[in-house]
Amino acid sequence: MADPKAEQVSLSPFMAMFEDFRSNLDEHHDRRERVIKSSRDITASSKKIIFTLQRVRVLGCPVPQFAVKSNAQYWETIGKHIKGLGADLHGVNAYRYERQVTGGLQEFIEALSFQHYLETQTLITYEEATARILKMGELSAPIHLSPQDYVLGIFDMIGELMRFSITSMATNGKIPTGKAKPRKPKEDITEEQPEDRMDIDNEVSLSSESQKPRNVLDDLRELRLALEMFNTQGDPKFGSDVEKKMGVMRECVDKVEKALYSLVVRGKERPKGWMPEVQAERRAEVSY
Amino acid sequence: MSAQSGMVDPAIFQDLQTRVDEDAAVRDELKDLVQTLEKHNRQISFVLSRAHSTPVSKLSAVLEEAESSAEQIVESIGKLSQSASKLPYYKFNSLWSRQVQDAAFNLLFWAWLGGDQDGHIQGRLLTIEELGIVLKIPVNLKDRDEFHLTIEEYLQALISLVEELARLARNSVTMEDYERPLLINRFVKDLLAGFQILNLKNDSLRRRSDGLKYRVKDVEDVVYDLSLRNLIPKKSEEK
Numbered sequence: 155m156a157d158p159k160a161e162q163v164s165l166s167p168f169m170a171m172f173e174d175f176r177s178n179l180d181e182h183h184d185r186r187e188r189v190i191k192s193s194r195d196i197t198a199s200s201k202k203i204i205f206t207l208q209r210v211r212v213l214g215c216p217v218p219q220f221a222v223k224s225n226a227q228y229w230e231t232i233g234k235h236i237k238g239l240g241a242d243l244h245g246v247n248a249y250r251y252e253r254q255v256t257g258g259l260q261e262f263i264e265a266l267s268f269q270h271y272l273e274t275q276t277l278i279t280y281e282e283a284t285a286r287i288l289k290m291g292e293l294s295a296p297i298h299l300s301p302q303d304y305v306l307g308i309f310d311m312i313g314e315l316m317r318f319s320i321t322s323m324a325t326n327g328k329i330p331t332g333k334a335k336p337r338k339p340k341e342d343i344t345e346e347q348p349e350d351r352m353d354i355d356n357e358v359s360l361s362s363e364s365q366k367p368r369n370v371l372d373d374l375r376e377l378r379l380a381l382e383m384f385n386t387q388g389d390p391k392f393g394s395d396v397e398k399k400m401g402v403m404r405e406c407v408d409k410v411e412k413a414l415y416s417l418v419v420r421g422k423e424r425p426k427g428w429m430p431e432v433q434a435e436r437r438a439e440v441s442y
Numbered sequence: 443m444s445a446q447s448g449m450v451d452p453a454i455f456q457d458l459q460t461r462v463d464e465d466a467a468v469r470d471e472l473k474d475l476v477q478t479l480e481k482h483n484r485q486i487s488f489v490l491s492r493a494h495s496t497p498v499s500k501l502s503a504v505l506e507e508a509e510s511s512a513e514q515i516v517e518s519i520g521k522l523s524q525s526a527s528k529l530p531y532y533k534f535n536s537l538w539s540r541q542v543q544d545a546a547f548n549l550l551f552w553a554w555l556g557g558d559q560d561g562h563i564q565g566r567l568l569t570i571e572e573l574g575i576v577l578k579i580p581v582n583l584k585d586r587d588e589f590h591l592t593i594e595e596y597l598q599a600l601i602s603l604v605e606e607l608a609r610l611a612r613n614s615v616t617m618e619d620y621e622r623p624l625l626i627n628r629f630v631k632d633l634l635a636g637f638q639i640l641n642l643k644n645d646s647l648r649r650r651s652d653g654l655k656y657r658v659k660d661v662e663d664v665v666y667d668l669s670l671r672n673l674i675p676k677k678s679e680e681k
Contacts, residue, residue, distance in 0.1 A: 171569055172636035175593050178582065183643050246587040249532035277450045280458060301458045373449040380455045388466020 263307025
């Protein structure tokens with residue numbers, strides 16, 4: 155401490171009180187810095203995971219070995235930081251640094267839900283995501299994942315689904331579609347509720363083809379509907395965050411619809427039996 | 443119909459909707475309590491503002507009137523505390539933090555004027571612990587998650603106190619009270635010295651505390667004007 159300050163220390167009767175404040179505030183700022191750092195590192199690792207996942211081309215089966223291998227270190231980094239966060243975000247401080255941690259958690263949900271989608275073609279549930287955080291951080295008490303962070307992460311994940319579909323259309327000439335009969339009903343039983351739902355649905359929505367597997371666009375539309383129906387009244391901050399992301403989300407779905415449109419309409423120009431997959435120029439037309 | 447075809451389990455969003463709606467209901471309930479507190483804060487500052495135009499000899503009436511307003515503040519904070527203690531503190535504290543700061547300031551000012559003591563001796567600072575006792579709430583809680591007065595809120599209230607006292611120093615001179623500015627001068631300097639040892643980050647506390655030195659200077663100017671005109675009472679002249 156500088157000399158003039160030391161002089162004042164001896165004069166002011168409030169010094170002891172302020173010294174106590176200082177150590178409390180320093181603790182708080184240190185904790186805050188740690189949370190910010192962890193949040194940033196989780197964001198960075200999640201982005202790398204997503205980047206690798208974008209090289210996956212198949213839907214509905216475990217991610218290929220190359221992605222598992224290259225992402226292992228990033229999942230590990232995230233786990234380490236979640237563990238660190240667990241030490242700071244508990245008790246009275248559980249919600250204190252929400253604003254600092256929200257960025258990292260959203261990005262993490264984006265990565266987690268994207269991989270989950272690629273593997274199962276379903277949306278990861280809030281409980282599954284929470285459980286995953288608990289497990290990854292080897293925590294005794296979970297760090298709080300707010301419903302808001304989960305929803306906002308899902309909004310971002312839609313952008314990844316868009317990129318995934320467009321790349322797939324550009325390279326394979328078709329929209330990624332789930333595995334047909336053998337895999338799908340099995341998953342429906344484990345991942346979702348009743349298996350008889352399949353039959354009802356097929357009767358209603360599909361007249362000609364039965365057991366048609368869903369493609370990414372079907373899923374995007376379904377997700378879009380669910381998100382549009384979500385009511386954010388009563389939480390102004392969340393409401394404005396959602397509003398911002400809603401526009402981007404709609405654009406993403408639009409992009410996929412447009413890409414699929416051009417794929418179909420231009421496909422018709424080709425001579426019969428000329429499959430889009432074998433066509434090299436397709437790449438240029440729907441490139442992204 | 444595609445909504446049921448399988449990607450999204452409808453229960454996911456139903457469940458999340460319920461959670462978000464529950465929070466909204468809690469927020470509404472708290473808002474009512476905070477509004478009551480706001481009303482009582484306005485009431486006491488209305489009463490206390492008369493301190494700027496009431497000489498010390500007649501201040502008792504003002505302070506006694508303020509006392510009943512202070513009791514209302516304590517009561518409304520009590521209700522807020524009761525509701526809020528069931529919730530995670532930092533999840534909702536932004537709803538009430540501003541009003542709690544104002545309440546803290548009002549009571550600090552009232553106590554500085556001598557309102558909390560029989561003799562009405564002015565110039566006393568309630569420490570955060572003392573203020574907590576007056577407000578009947580815990581302060582700076584670390585070991586459990588309940589309603590409390592935070593250090594940040596107390597510090598914000600101190601800044602408001604300095605601003606108010608700078609005003610009071612000038613107005614005292616208008617009422618030909620040449621002694622009080624000296625008291626204020628010493629008091630705000632001591633507080634400024636305290637703030638100077640804090641390592642504040644770039645937040646609202648930092649921005650407001652940056653203004654403290656100007657308030658202290660305002661008071662110094664008043665003292666300077668008084669001493670220039672030989673108006674400072676001999677007995678309490680500064681060393």
